[in-house]
Amino acid sequence: MSDGVVQILVAVAFAAVAAGLAIRLRLGLGREIVVAAVRAVVQLALVGAVIAAVFRFPALSVAFVAAMVVASALTAGSRLRGLRRPRLGAAVAIAPPALVATGVLVLTGAFDATPRAIVPTAGILLGGAMAAATLTGRRMLEGVRDELDAIETRLALGDDVRTALAPVLRTAVVTGLVPAIDQTRSVGLVTLPGTFVGLVLGGASPAEAARTQLVVLLALLLVELVAALLMAEAVSRAATAPGERVVPPPPDGRPRRG
Amino acid sequence: MEPRSAVGLTARDVRLRRDGRLVLDGARLTLLPGTVTALVAPSGAGKSTLLRCLNRLTRADSGTVRLAGRDVATIDPRELRRRVALVVQTPTMLPGTVAENVAYALPRATPGDVEAALRAADLPPAFADRDAAGLSGGERARVAVARALARAPEVLLLDEPTAALDADSAAVIGRTLRRLAEGGLAVCLAVHDLPFARGVADRVVGLDDRELPV
Ligand SMILES: Nc1ncnc2c1ncn2[C@@H]1O[C@H](COP(=O)(O)OP(=O)(O)O)[C@@H](O)[C@H]1O
Ligand SMILES: [Mg+2]
Numbered sequence: 300m301s302d303g304v305v306q307i308l309v310a311v312a313f314a315a316v317a318a319g320l321a322i323r324l325r326l327g328l329g330r331e332i333v334v335a336a337v338r339a340v341v342q343l344a345l346v347g348a349v350i351a352a353v354f355r356f357p358a359l360s361v362a363f364v365a366a367m368v369v370a371s372a373l374t375a376g377s378r379l380r381g382l383r384r385p386r387l388g389a390a391v392a393i394a395p396p397a398l399v400a401t402g403v404l405v406l407t408g409a410f411d412a413t414p415r416a417i418v419p420t421a422g423i424l425l426g427g428a429m430a431a432a433t434l435t436g437r438r439m440l441e442g443v444r445d446e447l448d449a450i451e452t453r454l455a456l457g458d459d460v461r462t463a464l465a466p467v468l469r470t471a472v473v474t475g476l477v478p479a480i481d482q483t484r485s486v487g488l489v490t491l492p493g494t495f496v497g498l499v500l501g502g503a504s505p506a507e508a509a510r511t512q513l514v515v516l517l518a519l520l521l522v523e524l525v526a527a528l529l530m531a532e533a534v535s536r537a538a539t540a541p542g543e544r545v546v547p548p549p550p551d552g553r554p555r556r557g
Numbered sequence: 558m559e560p561r562s563a564v565g566l567t568a569r570d571v572r573l574r575r576d577g578r579l580v581l582d583g584a585r586l587t588l589l590p591g592t593v594t595a596l597v598a599p600s601g602a603g604k605s606t607l608l609r610c611l612n613r614l615t616r617a618d619s620g621t622v623r624l625a626g627r628d629v630a631t632i633d634p635r636e637l638r639r640r641v642a643l644v645v646q647t648p649t650m651l652p653g654t655v656a657e658n659v660a661y662a663l664p665r666a667t668p669g670d671v672e673a674a675l676r677a678a679d680l681p682p683a684f685a686d687r688d689a690a691g692l693s694g695g696e697r698a699r700v701a702v703a704r705a706l707a708r709a710p711e712v713l714l715l716d717e718p719t720a721a722l723d724a725d726s727a728a729v730i731g732r733t734l735r736r737l738a739e740g741g742l743a744v745c746l747a748v749h750d751l752p753f754a755r756g757v758a759d760r761v762v763g764l765d766d767r768e769l770p771v
Contacts, residue, residue: 449651453661454614454638455612455642456661456704457708458662459635462662540616541616542634544613544616
């Protein structure tokens with residue numbers, strides 16, 4: 300058997316054992332594990348083929364990055380019902396910081412201006428921005444609903460909406476940044492992140508892999524912070540009504556009144 | 558044409574529909590300086606909603622609210638809410654001490670100002686350093702009054718100020734409100750408890766601003 304076939308068989312065996320265990324223990328997870336594994340097989344096969352094409356025709360990388368932007372906006376948007384235009388709000392929070400950071404990394408020469416560098420970098424930064432924006436947005440939507448009494452107390456004492464929402468916004472942004480900060484400070488101690496593992500498995504020297512990983516991790520800190528702030532701003536605006544009033548967005552995103 | 562009062566606060570023909578239901582159907586209210594007005598109506602009649610319309614925490618569909626003769630829609634909400642202070646039924650204490658609550662959003666307030674506001678709400682100065690999170694219901698109610706008074710309002714609105722209080726605490730609040738009105742403040746309390754209203758208020762009115770028969 301070729302190396303490739305062995306790899307896939309071993310991987311599938313892991314998922315099969317996980318599914319079997321879940322079914323045996325009646326966790327109600329068996330189906331989900333199988334579906335997730337099958338999706339991974341199909342998605343990675345497709346992505347491998349597409350990326351091969353992108354490497355052959357560099358112009359395709361623009362389309363590929365655009366598709367990642369759309370996918371991240373759709374994914375985050377589905378978790379942010381309550382905003383009137385959740386997918387647009389997510390795209391505005393996610394894409395600018397991730398794409399600008401990718402551009403800076405390439406233009407400064409930190410990373411090569413090749414599809415081989417640009418596509419995965421944009422992917423990692425978009426993924427991080429998506430996670431931070433989703434967490435922040437959800438926490439802030441909850442915060443506006445759960446802490447409406449405190450928010451209205453501040454308004455009644457003469458605050459403007461921005462000041463009245465500030466504590467909720469701060470909590471939401473902090474929540475959104477926790478994974479990025481934890482991942483950064485525990486790197487190498489608790490986890491070996493994907494970039495490092497991938498580069499080493501692919502034959503890069505450990506020093507080279509570590510440097511690349513460092514660039515990605517530190518860039519993610521800023522990208523995720525900006526994405527979280529942009530998302531918090533979107534929720535603030537959605538919760539603000541004329542006349543310095545706060546009206547929590549309804550969970551299902553229907554238009555509301557105050 | 559009705560004469561426009563150049564003092565106090567007036568609400569005329571306030572209408573508000575919510576989920577297809579008329580919550581306020583032409584509500585009226587007149588609050589004069591130096592007067593305690595009790596707004597008495599059954600639970601669910603719209604008292605809390607009307608009070609929120611007076612300081613624009615809620616936007617009415619139609620009607621006019623005037624403060625010292627001026628349409629409140631033309632007053633900056635931040636200014637309006639300092640001039641028309643609202644103490645809600647279950648006041649929320651902000652994080653921090655009582656003093657921090659009283660001086661909230663008042664960067665120039667001195668410890669003396671805080672003490673004066675506490676005194677006006679019949680609280681001893683020693684209260685200033687207490688953690689606001691650890692107060693009893695009656696203490697919260699009075700701190701909320703002190704917090705409102707620290708803004709030197711022209712109108713003080715209280716929503717069911719005695720709802721969660723025992724008779725003694727309610728009596729203290731009642732005396733506080735009378736004294737504040739005697740100092741020139743326009744005081745309005747929304748209550749469903751008629752005997753308490755009669756004991757404290759100069760005027761006892763319904764949501765149409767008409768005095769209730771004795
Ligand atoms: N935010 C809201 N959304 C929908 N209905 C509300 C809201 N607030 C109050 N109501 C309804 O409006 C009516 C009046 O409520 P409220 O002003 O609290 O009356 P009261 O203070 O006299 O008891 C009630 O039927 C209440 O259910
Ligand atoms: Mg009420």
